[in-house]
Amino acid sequence: MRFIVTGGGTGGHIYPALAVANGLKDRFPGCEVMYIGTSRGLEADIVPKAGLEFHAVRSVGIKRSLSWRNLTVPWEAWAGYREARRLIRKFKPDAVVGTGGYVCGPVVLAASRLRIPTLIHEQNALPGVTNRILSRVVDRIAVTFEDSMKHFSSKVPVNLTGLPVRAEITAAVREQARKKFGVHQNELFVLSFGGSQGARTINQAVVQSLRFLAGIPEVRLLHVTGNGQYEQFMDMLQTEGLEVNLLDNITVVPYMYEMPEAMAAADLVVSRAGAATLAEITVRGLPALLVPFPFATGNHQEYNARALVSRGAADMVLDADFSGSILVKKIKQYLAEPNRLQEMSDASFRMGRPHALVDIINLIQDIII
Numbered sequence: 138m139r140f141i142v143t144g145g146g147t148g149g150h151i152y153p154a155l156a157v158a159n160g161l162k163d164r165f166p167g168c169e170v171m172y173i174g175t176s177r178g179l180e181a182d183i184v185p186k187a188g189l190e191f192h193a194v195r196s197v198g199i200k201r202s203l204s205w206r207n208l209t210v211p212w213e214a215w216a217g218y219r220e221a222r223r224l225i226r227k228f229k230p231d232a233v234v235g236t237g238g239y240v241c242g243p244v245v246l247a248a249s250r251l252r253i254p255t256l257i258h259e260q261n262a263l264p265g266v267t268n269r270i271l272s273r274v275v276d277r278i279a280v281t282f283e284d285s286m287k288h289f290s291s292k293v294p295v296n297l298t299g300l301p302v303r304a305e306i307t308a309a310v311r312e313q314a315r316k317k318f319g320v321h322q323n324e325l326f327v328l329s330f331g332g333s334q335g336a337r338t339i340n341q342a343v344v345q346s347l348r349f350l351a352g353i354p355e356v357r358l359l360h361v362t363g364n365g366q367y368e369q370f371m372d373m374l375q376t377e378g379l380e381v382n383l384l385d386n387i388t389v390v391p392y393m394y395e396m397p398e399a400m401a402a403a404d405l406v407v408s409r410a411g412a413a414t415l416a417e418i419t420v421r422g423l424p425a426l427l428v429p430f431p432f433a434t435g436n437h438q439e440y441n442a443r444a445l446v447s448r449g450a451a452d453m454v455l456d457a458d459f460s461g462s463i464l465v466k467k468i469k470q471y472l473a474e475p476n477r478l479q480e481m482s483d484a485s486f487r488m489g490r491p492h493a494l495v496d497i498i499n500l501i502q503d504i505i506i
């Protein structure tokens with residue numbers, strides 16, 4: 138068996154593609170998997186490190202603002218399509234799977250024209266432009282959120298699978314994780330972070346709230362600033378006259394490499410609303426206070442957040458409204474109403490899709506038979 142997976146640009150498209158590649162290898166021992174991306178995207182770095190055969194094709198996105206570069210788009214797109222077609226003809230895959238990003242366009246389109254079974258996975262509640270176009274030519278569509286199903290044409294079967302999360306996220310054990318982070322039984326352990334890059338708004342709000350949170354001993358806060366924003370965060374603390382080492386119940390780190398354990402230990406997550414983060418939160422049944430990144434394409438993070446909010450799994454505060462005083466107010470509310478947290482947790486757990494990967498691999502198996 139041979140498969141091609143494609144998806145690129147940001148980690149949000151690449152990690153689900155890698156999860157699918159690994160899932161295919163488990164389901165079809167001895168199968169060959171080729172990854173097609175671009176040479177400029179993060180995938181050119183990540184995919185070879187993951188031990189997969191990687192090939193790059195040209196791919197272009199249309200600039201939303203007026204730009205002379207858009208004039209070269211048709212030529213570049215045609216060149217990328219021809220490169221993808223050549224790779225597919227040579228490799229002869231049994232199926233091609235796309236997880237979004239511009240590069241999926243030429244690869245999935247070429248596969249479909251060559252009558253090779255195709256599946257796309259959409260991570261966000263508001264589908265990206267490439268997946269919307271491809272949805273007309275593929276054999277199967279898998280989605281993370283029920284809310285995105287209405288954006289696809291009814292001709293192609295759309296399946297609600299969820300987004301595959303790392304196995305460690307489900308495997309981490311709460312009691313062990315709480316011990317590791319020194320969390321006492323009755324403490325409310327709050328994990329705050331802003332996606333993989335960190336979020337300035339969340340960082341600022343945390344700085345503004347630290348003096349108050351330090352005075353609430355029932356709360357323990359683990360805050361992740363993002364690697365690129367750690368120094369700025371420390372500068373802001375200094376300006377406020379705060380020394381984090383002196384605050385017993387507060388820990389600040391630049392990046393959390395042990396996110397599975399941190400989530401396992403947490404009672405509440407404060408974060409952006411990237412699709413991977415939300416898949417992890419719901420698989421663990423965590424209640425969340427979400428502050429969507431307002432500049433994500435098409436404002437898709439707000440749509441992602443609303444998918445949880447409308448089902449009672451999370452609260453949302455828009456980026457423009459979020460501040461230290463809102464954060465403190467919300468935490469005080471949750472402390473005063475533990476039932477509310479429990480209800481959010483139950484609703485979150487109901488949305489979680491721990492079998493996302495298995496369901497996606499089943500769909501791939503369906504289209505190749």
Ligand SMILES: CC(=O)N[C@H]1[C@@H](OP(=O)(O)OP(=O)(O)OC[C@H]2O[C@@H](n3ccc(=O)[nH]c3=O)[C@H](O)[C@@H]2O)O[C@H](CO)[C@@H](O)[C@@H]1O
Nearest residue numbers: 147148149150260332333361392393396411412413414433
């Ligand atoms: C800014 C932007 O447009 N981001 C998009 C990008 O998300 P991006 O990949 O940046 O962010 P996500 O929130 O989806 O995922 C972040 C991942 O990083 C992990 N993590 C984070 C911080 C940390 O310290 N340690 C750690 O391990 C999280 O556990 C999670 O697995 O692609 C997603 C899927 O298309 C979209 O939904 C997001 O909107």
